Amino acid sequence: MDLNPSFLGIALRSLLAIDLWLSKKLGVCAGESSSWGSVRPLMKLLEISGHGIPWLLGTLYCLCRSDSWAGREVLMNLLFALLLDLLLVALIKGLVRRRRPAHNQMDMFVTLSVDKYSFPSGHATRAALMSRFILNHLVLAIPLRVLVVLWAFVLGLSRVMLGRHNVTDVAFGFFLGYMQYSIVDYCWLSPHNAPVLFLLRSQR
Numbered sequence: 001m002d003l004n005p006s007f008l009g010i011a012l013r014s015l016l017a018i019d020l021w022l023s024k025k026l027g028v029c030a031g032e033s034s035s036w037g038s039v040r041p042l043m044k045l046l047e048i049s050g051h052g053i054p055w056l057l058g059t060l061y062c063l064c065r066s067d068s069w070a071g072r073e074v075l076m077n078l079l080f081a082l083l084l085d086l087l088l089v090a091l092i093k094g095l096v097r098r099r100r101p102a103h104n105q106m107d108m109f110v111t112l113s114v115d116k117y118s119f120p121s122g123h124a125t126r127a128a129l130m131s132r133f134i135l136n137h138l139v140l141a142i143p144l145r146v147l148v149v150l151w152a153f154v155l156g157l158s159r160v161m162l163g164r165h166n167v168t169d170v171a172f173g174f175f176l177g178y179m180q181y182s183i184v185d186y187c188w189l190s191p192h193n194a195p196v197l198f199l200l201r202s203q204r
């Protein structure tokens, strides 16, 4: 494929400029004094709903309480998905090192050192990964399925509105989270291919 590098350079620079302009325009909850500053507490509540700590602790708790093999298998894979997500996001953040938007206030609840970087959004990867996981492994009524997808979308949007991320951080985060689920599904852990994990758990 013979791509003109200067054309590609111009296209990328234009995309970046649009990204920065749009992200600044959408960052309406970036501070208490911003135009939508009064909605900031609600956005921060959404932020907690997609944070790694509640998801990890909730999964570990359910894993300890689960008394069926099928339930344990799903939860073990959920734990694997969450850890894989943390690892891949930390790796990419550390490699790309894109700064968070200038209008962001760094007042997030429990962060890792790489979380000073913004590409990709960890909340967006988790939202896409968890919603795909839930939709594939929980039997839910249609309204609840719609709610799960809506949660993921609003969580992604709230990252830009809070000023935490640029639009491209969230868009790539959604893509990465979606792909991560395919990895989890491909490597699905079961008592047949990872007996040690399941034996450890049943010897309690």
Ligand SMILES: CC(C)=CCC/C(C)=C/CC/C(C)=C/CC/C(C)=C/COP(=O)(O)O
Pocket (backbone or CB within 6 Å): 051, 052, 053, 056, 057, 086, 108, 109, 110, 111, 112, 115, 118, 120, 121, 122, 123, 124, 159, 164
């Ligand atoms: C409990 C187990 C089994 C392991 C712990 C693994 C670990 C290191 C957990 C840390 C969780 C944590 C602090 C995640 C950070 C989540 C966060 C603030 C991401 C930033 O999101 P972003 O959308 O702003 O990029």
